[in-house]
Amino acid sequence: MLVLQGVTMYYPGSPQPVFSDVNLRLEPGEFVFLTGPSGAGKTTLLRLIYSAARPAAGQVLFEDRPVASIPGHILRRRIGIVFQDNRLLAHRSVLDNVAFAGEVLGRPPGEVRRRAMDLLEQVGIADKARRRPHTLSAGERQRAAIARALMNQPRLLLADEPTGNLDPDNARRIFDLFVELNRSVGMACLVATHAVHLAAGYDRRMVHLEGGRLREGGPR
Numbered sequence: 001m002l003v004l005q006g007v008t009m010y011y012p013g014s015p016q017p018v019f020s021d022v023n024l025r026l027e028p029g030e031f032v033f034l035t036g037p038s039g040a041g042k043t044t045l046l047r048l049i050y051s052a053a054r055p056a057a058g059q060v061l062f063e064d065r066p067v068a069s070i071p072g073h074i075l076r077r078r079i080g081i082v083f084q085d086n087r088l089l090a091h092r093s094v095l096d097n098v099a100f101a102g103e104v105l106g107r108p109p110g111e112v113r114r115r116a117m118d119l120l121e122q123v124g125i126a127d128k129a130r131r132r133p134h135t136l137s138a139g140e141r142q143r144a145a146i147a148r149a150l151m152n153q154p155r156l157l158l159a160d161e162p163t164g165n166l167d168p169d170n171a172r173r174i175f176d177l178f179v180e181l182n183r184s185v186g187m188a189c190l191v192a193t194h195a196v197h198l199a200a201g202y203d204r205r206m207v208h209l210e211g212g213r214l215r216e217g218g219p220r
Ligand SMILES: Nc1ncnc2c1ncn2[C@@H]1O[C@H](COP(=O)(O)OP(=O)(O)OP(=O)(O)O)[C@@H](O)[C@H]1O
Pocket: 011, 012, 018, 036, 037, 038, 039, 040, 041, 042, 043, 044, 045, 084, 161
């Protein structure tokens, strides 16, 4: 479902690549944790996958097509993203934030709002549906961002440090939720995280990015 082949990425102005010759293959329904120290390029790697950045060399294929050739509205339907800084819209309610992800793709408002409510139920914050994001705890905001990412029933969920601001119990609940979603709807997940010990407890595939290289397995 996802293939990175010999991918090298530079940011403008930097003589060093963020990473080079990265190879990664994700099967449909697979669950993978992406670890690596701060600055290793985890966010950058995810940005290449959802086509917010382009590699200097190599290929990123999603469902057998180069991501750059996939129209944005199709990519947004197929790939759900939980951003490192959650990016909820401050002036909209939690429910509207989740619904908006479906509305921008032109889905019927009634259907979208029903699904948004179901998703909030599923992530455990249905009682917060009418609230603005800033009135939620960090963990609740993270759940809202996850519900939004699930709006369009993606085949691949990318989550960037989704437990960043959470205590270990809440972090575990978020990972439990991903594992459960992965199991119940067969959505592939690629989860970038610093919570290595927590992730290691899930017995899932881990890949590690460090010093410009990606390799199989957790940190050594
Ligand atoms: N827009 C940008 N322009 C230039 N350099 C950037 C840009 N974004 C990131 N970088 C650099 O690329 C490298 C990788 O950054 P990235 O955000 O991908 O790391 P990360 O692994 O996600 O780190 P963290 O764990 O702190 O989130 C860093 O050295 C960073 O300074």
